Amino acid sequence: xxxxxxxxxxxxxxxxxxxxxxxxxxxxxxxxxxxxxxxxxxxxxxxxxxxxxxxxxxxxxxxxxxxxxxxxxxxxxxxxxxxxxxxxxxxxxxxxxxxxxxxxxxxxxxxxxxxxxxxxxxxxxxxxxxxxxxxxxxxxxxxxxxxxxxxxxxxxxxxxxxxxxxxxxxxxxxxxxxxxxxxxxxxxxxxxxxxxxxxxxxxxxxxxxxxxxxxxxxxxxxxxxxxxxxxxxxxxxxxxxxxxxxxxxxxxxxxxxxxxxxxxxxxxxxxxxxxxxx
Amino acid sequence: xxxxxxxxxxxxxxxxxxxxxxxxxxxxxxxxxxxxxxxxxxxxxxxxxxxxxxxxxxxxxxxxxxxxxxxxxxxxxxxxxxxxxxxxxxxxxxxxxxxxxxxxxxxxxxxxxxxxxxxxxxxxxxxxxxxxxxxxxxxxxxxxxxxxxxxxxxxxxxxxxxxxxxxxxxxxxxxxxxxxxxxxxxxxxxxxxxxxxxxxxxxxxxxxxxxxxxxxxxxxxxxxxxxxxxxxxxxxxxxxxxxxxxxxxxxxxxxxxxxxxxxxxxxxxxxxxxxxxxxxxxxxxxxxxxxxxxxxxxxxxxxxxxxxxxxxxxxxxxxxxxxxxxxxxxxxxxxx
Numbered sequence: 001x002x003x004x005x006x007x008x009x010x011x012x013x014x015x016x017x018x019x020x021x022x023x024x025x026x027x028x029x030x031x032x033x034x035x036x037x038x039x040x041x042x043x044x045x046x047x048x049x050x051x052x053x054x055x056x057x058x059x060x061x062x063x064x065x066x067x068x069x070x071x072x073x074x075x076x077x078x079x080x081x082x083x084x085x086x087x088x089x090x091x092x093x094x095x096x097x098x099x100x101x102x103x104x105x106x107x108x109x110x111x112x113x114x115x116x117x118x119x120x121x122x123x124x125x126x127x128x129x130x131x132x133x134x135x136x137x138x139x140x141x142x143x144x145x146x147x148x149x150x151x152x153x154x155x156x157x158x159x160x161x162x163x164x165x166x167x168x169x170x171x172x173x174x175x176x177x178x179x180x181x182x183x184x185x186x187x188x189x190x191x192x193x194x195x196x197x198x199x200x201x202x203x204x205x206x207x208x209x210x211x212x213x214x215x216x217x218x219x220x221x222x223x224x225x226x227x228x229x230x231x232x233x234x235x236x237x238x239x240x241x242x243x244x245x246x247x248x249x250x251x252x253x254x255x256x257x258x259x260x261x262x263x264x265x266x267x268x269x270x271x272x273x274x275x276x277x278x
Numbered sequence: 279x280x281x282x283x284x285x286x287x288x289x290x291x292x293x294x295x296x297x298x299x300x301x302x303x304x305x306x307x308x309x310x311x312x313x314x315x316x317x318x319x320x321x322x323x324x325x326x327x328x329x330x331x332x333x334x335x336x337x338x339x340x341x342x343x344x345x346x347x348x349x350x351x352x353x354x355x356x357x358x359x360x361x362x363x364x365x366x367x368x369x370x371x372x373x374x375x376x377x378x379x380x381x382x383x384x385x386x387x388x389x390x391x392x393x394x395x396x397x398x399x400x401x402x403x404x405x406x407x408x409x410x411x412x413x414x415x416x417x418x419x420x421x422x423x424x425x426x427x428x429x430x431x432x433x434x435x436x437x438x439x440x441x442x443x444x445x446x447x448x449x450x451x452x453x454x455x456x457x458x459x460x461x462x463x464x465x466x467x468x469x470x471x472x473x474x475x476x477x478x479x480x481x482x483x484x485x486x487x488x489x490x491x492x493x494x495x496x497x498x499x500x501x502x503x504x505x506x507x508x509x510x511x512x513x514x515x516x517x518x519x520x521x522x523x524x525x526x527x528x529x530x531x532x533x534x535x536x537x538x539x540x541x542x543x544x545x546x547x548x549x550x551x552x553x554x555x556x557x558x559x560x561x562x563x564x565x566x567x568x569x570x571x572x573x574x575x576x577x578x579x580x581x582x583x584x585x586x587x588x589x590x591x592x593x594x595x596x597x598x599x600x601x602x603x604x605x606x607x608x609x610x611x612x613x614x
Contacts, residue, residue, distance in 0.1 A: 015504055029415060088317050107325055110591060110598065111325060118532070239429060239430075259423060
C-alpha cells in the first residue's frame with residue numbers, strides 16, 4: 001500500500017469520526033424527546049393540567065398551580081428584566097466604543113455564565129432573608145438571569161440595522177436619541193423580540209434559583225410574598241418521590257408540558273427568523 | 279429679565295430655525311446617554327452586590343474555619359457529641375466538582391471538536407444548518423429534564439449495559455474498582471459532557487468558520503486531503519477552541535440541577551468513579567432548604583457558594599479574554 005492510499009484511508013476515517021460525533025450528540029436529544037413524549041403524554045389530560053397538586057403518593061390531582069406559578073414568576077421576571085435588558089443593549093449598541101460599554105459587555109457575559117445556584121443564593125440573601133420565601137424573590141432571581149441575555153441579543157440586533165437608515169433619520173433633523181428610540185429600535189424589533197423570547201424560554205426551565213427563592217408549594221397562587229409552585233420544581237419533587245407508580249409519571253407529564261413550552265418558543269423563533277441569525 | 283432682552287434677536291430666530299443647535303436638543307441626547315448608561319451599569323451593581331452579600335453571609339464560616347475550609351474533609355452540621363462544635367470543610371465537593379468537570383471535558387471536547395469540524399468543513403451547508411439547530415436545541419432543554427432523563431433512562435442503561443463491561447476491561451485501574459452504583463461521579467460527568475456539547479461545539483464551529491479561506495486554499499493547492507486541511511484549520515483556530523473549552527468548563531462547574539439528581543449526593547472523598555459524590559453546586563441545592571440550624575450551617579453553604587462564585591468568575595473571565603483576543607467573531611448570547 002503506498003503513501004497516497006494511507007492518507008486517503010486516514011482521511012476517510014477522520015471524516016467519518018467527525019460525522020460520528022454529530023450522531024453521538026444527537027442521540028441524547030432524540031432520546032430525551034422520545035422518552036419524555038412516550039412517558040409524559042399518557043399522563044396528560046385536562047384534569048392533570050388544571051387541578052391542584054396532590055401530596056406525594058396520593059392519586060388524582062394535577063399540576064395546575066405549577067403551570068400558574070411558572071407563568072406568574074416568569075411574567076414578573078420579564079416585566080423587570082426586559083426593559084433593563086433592552087436599555088442596556090441600546091447603550092452597548094449606541095455607545096459601543098466607550099470604556100464603560102466594553103466593561104459592561106464583559107461583565108454581562110460573565111453574568112450570563114454565572115452558575116444558576118449562585119443566582120439563587122443572591123435572590124435568597126437579597127429578598128428571602130427580608131420578606132421570606134416568595135414569588136418576588138423568584139422573579140428577581142430569574143430577572144437577574146434574563147437581563148444579560150436580553151442585553152446581548154438587543155445589542156446584536158441593533159448592530160444589524162444599516163447605518164444608512166440611521167443617517168436618513170439624522171439628516172431629517174431628528175435628534176439622535178429620538179432616532180435611536182423610534183427608527184433604530186423599530187427596525188431591530190424583530191431581533192429584539194427573538195432575544196426576549198429565547199430568554200423567556202431559558203428562564204422558564206430554571207430550577208436551582210427557584211429552589212432557593214420560591215421554595216415550591218402545592219397550592220394555587222396566594223400573593224406575591226408567598227411561596228408558590230413552579231413546573232421545574234414540581235418535576236424535581238415528583239422525581240424524588242418514593243411512590244414510583246404514582247409520582248414518576250407525573251414528573252414526565254410535567255416535563256412534557258415544560259418541554260412543549262420551551263421548545264415551542266425555540267422552534268417558532270427559529271422558524272420565523274430563519275436565515276437571518278443562522 | 280434684563281439679560282434676556284439683551285440677547286440679539288437675529289440669533290434667537292436662528293436658534294429656532296436650526297433647532298439642532300439648541301441647548302434643549304443637546305441635553306436630550308446627553309440625558310438619554312446618561313439614562314442608558316445608568317441602566318447598563320446594572321451588571322456592576324448586580325455582580326458587586328452579589329459578591330458583597332455572599333461574603334457577608336459566609337463571614338461567620340470564614341471566621342470560624344479560615345482557609346482550612348478549603349481542605350477540610352468533615353461535614354457535621356450536627357456533631358455526634360453535644361460538646362463538640364459543628365465542623366465544615368469543602369474539599370470533597372471541590373474534588374467532586376473537579377472530577378466531574380474533568381470527565382465532562384474528556385468526553386465532551388473531542389466530540390464537540392468533531393461536530394465543529396463536521397459542520398464547518400465537511401457537511402453541506404443546508405444539512406449543516408439543520409443539524410446546528412438540533413444541537414442548539416440540546417442547550418434549550420432545561421437542566422431538570424436532563425436530570426429526570428439521567429435518573430430514569432441514562433442510569434439504568436449505564437448501570438446494566440456499560441459499567442459492568444467497563445469494569446471488566448478497565449477494572450485494574452483503581453478508578454474503576456468497587457461496587458457499581460448508578461448515581462455516581464461517572465454518571466454525573468457523562469451528563470455534564472452532554473450538557474456542554476452545545477456550548478463548546480457552537481463556538482468551535484464559529485471559530486473554524488472564521489478561519490480565512492486562503493488558509494484552506496493554500497493547503498488544498500498542495501494536494502492535502504480534507505482531514506489534512508482541517509488540521510490546518512484546527513491549528514489556526516487553536517486559541518479560539520481553547521476559549522470554548524474553558525467556557526465549557528465554566529458550564530460544567532456551575533451546572534446544578536441535573537448533577538444534583540445523578541451524582542449520588544454523598545459527602546466523601548471518593549476513589550472510584552462508581553462512587554457517589556457531591557459537587558459545589560449540588561451540595562448547596564441538596565442541603566440548602568433543610569439547613570435551618572445552626573446558623574453556621576447556612577453560612578458554610580454560603581461559603582461553598584462563594585467558592586463557586588470565584589471559580590466561575592475566574593473561568594469565565596479567562597475564557598472571554600481568550601475568545602475576544604483571538605477572534606472578532608460573534609458568539610451568540612443565547613447559545614453561550
